[in-house]
Amino acid sequence: MEILKTSMTELKQHIDNGDVSCEAVTSAFLEQTKKHNTELNAYITINENAIEQAHELDKRHKAGEKLGKLGGIPIAVKDLLCTRGIRTTAGSKMLHNFVPPYSSTVTEKMDEEDAIVLGKTNLDEFAMGSSNETSYFGPVKNPWDTTRVPGGSSGGSAAAVAARMAPAAIGTDTGGSIRQPSSFTGIVGVKPTYGRVSRFGITAFASSLDQAGPMANNVKDAALLLEAISGRDGQDATSANLPVPNWVESINTNVAGKTVGLLKECFEDGAMTDEVRKVVDNSLNILKDLGVKFKEVSVPAIDTAVPIYYLIATSEASSNLARYDGVRFGHRANFDEIPAENIAEFYARTRAEGFGEEVKRRIMMGAFSLSSGYYDAYYDKACRVRALLRKQYLEALEGCELLFGPVTTSTAFKIGERIDDPIEMYNNDIFTTGCNLAGLPGMSVPAGFSSEGLPVGVQLIGRHFEEQNLFDFGQALEDELKLSEVPSVL
C-alpha cells in the first residue's frame, strides 16, 4: 500500500486492521510535507508533537482500544482555527506569536475522534482574500502549476491536500474560501449549512457567514470528516441543535429521476470562461445520462451577491478585528524608543504594523458602511437585500434536490495577476458568495481539467441541512468521472 495514494477512509481501515501504524501514516505525510512545503508554502506551522501523538494512538490501539472515527489520521488545519498550545496566526503579523490556551470546537472534536493535527496551513490574512496572496507568511503555490495561486482563503489547506501533504484538511468558507481553492486544486471541498459546524475558536472574519468544513481527495473522505466536526455546541449560540446524520453510510449514487436546478444567471453567455464551461457541461451531461432531470431556475438578485457580501463581510470584520489592539495578546508596536503619546496612538501604530493592506482595506470599508449616516444606505440595505437573496435561493430550491453550476468563472490565475485589482479579485466570488449569504450548504467537486491541465470543479448547492444530497450527487459524479491525474509537483 502506498500511504500517500491511499484515501483517508481506506487509511483508517488499514490502521484499524493493523496493516499500518498511525506513526507510519503520520510519518509519510510529514515526509511529503518536508519535501514540498518549501516550494508550496502550504503550512505555516508543523505540529512538532504529531509523531508522538501517533505513537500514543498506536499504543492505545495495540492495547485493544478501538480508535475514533478519524483514528490515527493526520489532518491539516487552516491556521484560523485555534489549537491549544500550537501557534495560531490567522496568516497575520498581528498574531504571529499567538499561542491559544484553548482549542476550537472543530479541532476538539477531531481530537475526540483520535485525529492528529499535522500542522497549521497558510491562508489569506484573517481569511480575507481569494488567492492566498495576502498572507503575512507569503503566498501559497498551486501544486498543479506553481506560478499560479491555489485560490483562497483556504489555499494552504487546498494545496496540502492536492499535494498529498495531508490526506484531508479543514478549511473555512466565508464567501467561497473552501470551494474556490478546492476547484483550483482539484479536490473536494464542502461548506456546510450555516450552524452545522461550531465556530467556537475559529478566528472570526464575518460571523454571520463563516463556516468551517472539510477539504479532501474524494467525496467520502469529505463526508467522514464533516461527520466528525459537526454538531451542536454550547459555546456557539448560532450552532444548530440538530443531530448529525451518518452521511458516509447513507451515500446513495442512484440519482436517476431526481431534479436538479440550473441557475439561469450562472449559465448566461460570458458568465464563465469557455474552458470552465466545457468541464461544467461535461458534468451536466454525465448527470443527464444518469437520469437526472434538469430544471431552469432563477435567482434574479444574484448580481447583487458580491457587493452585498463585501458590505456585510467587511462590516462584521471591522468589528470582529477590533480586539487586535496590542493590549492583551498578539502583536504590539515597539514603544521603547518612541513612546505613544496617548492610547489612540498606541492602537494606531500597533494596528498599522500588525495588519496587512487587504485587511486594512476591509476594516475601513466595513467601518464606513456601519458609520452613522451611511448605515441605512449600506449595511442595513445590504442586510435587506440579503434577506431577498435568501428567499430567492429557497424558492429556486423548491422542487429540486440541489442547484448545479460552476464554482468560479475561471481556472487558477497567475500569482500577482489580480492582487492590485481588488474589484476583479472580488468578482471572482460571484458564484460562491450566494451560498454564504443564504446559509446554504455548498460543495466543490473536481470535474475535469482545462486545456492547460488546470483543475476545474463544479458546484452543488443544497437546501439547508441537506448535505446528504451534495454527497450523493458528488459521489455519483466522482464515480463516473474517475479522474486520476495528479498535480505536476508530484
Place this chain on the structure above:
Amino acid sequence: MSYDDWELVCGLEIHAQLKTKSKMFSPDSGDFGAGDNVNTHPVTLGMPGCLPVPNKQAIEYSVKTGLALNCTIRNTSVFSRKNYYYPDLPKGYQISQFDKPLCEEGFVEFKLGDEKKRVRIERAHMEEDAGKSTHHGEYTLINLNRAGVPLLEIVSRPDIRSAEEAAEYARAVRKILRYIEVCDGNLEEGSMRCDCNVSVRKKGDEKLGTRCEIKNVNSFRFVQKAIEYETQRQIDVLESGGKIVQQTRLYDSAANKTFAMRDKEDAHDYRYFPEPDMLPVELTEEYISKVESTLCELPDARVKRFMAEYELPEYDSLILTQERDLADYYEAVAKASNNPKASSNWIMGELLRELNEHELDYSAIPIKAENFAKLIQLIDNKTISGKIAKTVFQELWKKDQDPEDIVKAKGLVQITDEGAIEKVIDEIINANPGQVEQYRGGKNKLFGFFVGQAMKATKGQANPEIVNKILKSKLDG
C-alpha cells in the same frame, strides 16, 4: 429672572448589575472580590474565535425586573454591538441592546413627601459591563474581572422635576431590584450606577433645553447634590446669556461640583449593528408568564397590604417595607405575636436602633422572629412590664434565646399578687410620713414618688396598674 422661573427636566439611566452566577456571555464568575484578572475566561478576554453565549439567568432576571417596573417585555429582542476602543473593553465593542431592547414602556411610583410621583421608564436593556482601569500617571492598570458582568440599564423618561425626586426615584428602583433579588443595589461597590441627564427650561416652556449627562454618580445623596449643582450651574449660564453645551460631565463629591468630561463633538460613532454571533432572544408568552409567577409582592403592594391587613399607619408600613428582609421579619413577628401594632413599635423602635448602631443589614437580624414575638406576648399576657421588656430585649440582642428563659433566670416576672404589693406599699407609706402628709395636703405630684418607690422596692417587677390602684386607695382613702 430668578431661580424660581426655571424648571429642571431630568431623567436617570440606572445600571443594575445582575446577581448571576456567571457573566452575561461567558462562564466565568463576576465576583469582584477575586484577585486581579482572575475571572478572565478567553471569552472575557476577547480572544480570537471566542463567542458570546447568552446567560439564561441574566435574561430571566432582566424579564423579572422589566415586569416589576411595569414594562412590556418584547417577545423578540436583539443584542447589538456598540463599537468603541478602550483598553478595558477587550473585544473593542460592548454587547448591548439598541433598537430592540428587552423591556419597554414601564413606570415606577413612589412617595415624595406627601405627594405620589410616577416616573415613566422608556426602556430597560441588557448589556455587559467593561473592565476597570486605574490610572497611575505613567501607566494604567486593567482589571478585567468585571468585564462581561451582566447589567440591566434602566432608562427613565425625563419626568423628574427636582433633585430630591431623582434621588427618591433611584431609591425606589433600588428597593424593587432588591425585593426581586436580582441586584444587590450597592452604589458604592458599583453594583448599581446612576447617570443623570439634566437640562433646564423656563417654566411653562414645552421645548426641552440642551442636556448634560452626569456619569457614574455613586450614592443617592450625590445624585441629589450633583443634580442640584448642575441645575444651578445651567441656570447661571443661561441667566448670564450663555448657552448650554451638550456634554458628559462628572461629579466631584469633595468639591460638590460637576465638571466636563467630554463634549458632544468628541462623541463616539458607536457603529451599532445587530450582534451576528447571537440570534435574537425569542421569549414566548408562556415563558414570560412563568417568570411573572415567580415575582414576589412588590414594595408598593406590600405597603398597601400592611395598612389593610395589620391596620398599620402608612408611616409604619413604609418603614417596615424598606427592604424585603425587614418586611418578612415584621410579618413573622406580627403573626406569631398576634399583635401587629406592638410588633411594629418594637421593630421600628428598639430593633432598628440596635441594627443601625451595629450597622447590621436587615438580613442579619440576630433575634429569631419567634423569640421576638414571644417577648411581645410576655408583655401582652402581663408576665412582664414594658419596661422590663426592654431589659429582656437587651439580653435577647446579646444572645438569641427564648425570652421566657431570660425572665425566669433573672427573676423578672411581674408581681401581680395584690397582697404582696400592698405589703410593700404599706412599708413605703410608713417610712415616708412627711411625703404622705404633703400629698394629702394637695401636692399631687408626689404620687409619682410613691410609684417610683414601689417599683424600686420590687426591682421594677410590680405590675404598675396594681401599684397605682393600691396607692390610690391607700393615699386618697
